[in-house]
Amino acid sequence: QVQLVESGGGLVQAGGSLRLSCAASGTIFSINAMGWYRQAPGKERELVATIVSGTTRNYADSVKGRFTISREYAKNTVTVYLQMNSLKPEDTAVYYCNMNTTFYDYWGQGTQVTVSS
Numbered sequence: 001q002v003q004l005v006e007s008g009g010g011l012v013q014a015g016g017s018l019r020l021s022c023a024a025s026g027t028i029f030s031i032n033a034m035g036w037y038r039q040a041p042g043k044e045r046e047l048v049a050t051i052v053s054g055t056t057r058n059y060a061d062s063v064k065g066r067f068t069i070s071r072e073y074a075k076n077t078v079t080v081y082l083q084m085n086s087l088k089p090e091d092t093a094v095y096y097c098n099m100n101t102t103f104y105d106y107w108g109q110g111t112q113v114t115v116s117s
Helices: none
Strands: 002-007 010-013 018-026 031-039 046-052 056-059 067-074 077-084 093-101 105-107 111-116
Touching: 002 093, 002 105, 018 031, 018 093, 018 111, 031 067, 031 077, 046 067, 046 077, 056 067, 077 093
Parallel strands: 010 111
Antiparallel strands: 002 018, 018 077, 031 046, 031 093, 046 056, 067 077, 093 105, 093 111
């Protein structure tokens, strides 16, 4: 059983920063990629950033230069971070952590990020 536990969301003013964390635990193997997605009210879920094989990073055009994804391994766990700087009101959404493996796609429960203008 794999669990993804997110933290770090909250309310911040435009121009501020937040750091999201997603800790994955359980029987983890054959990870293809880990990443963050977001869903704003009335909109479809969209990709924010992914990290593949620990080195290749992909970002949505809307967050390039402002967000940074990273990954850290520890004994029996892997954590993926999303450092979000220069936040804008349009970044307001529920952010979901994703871990894509050869056998299954895992999702976290989501964490709310609200950016006030």
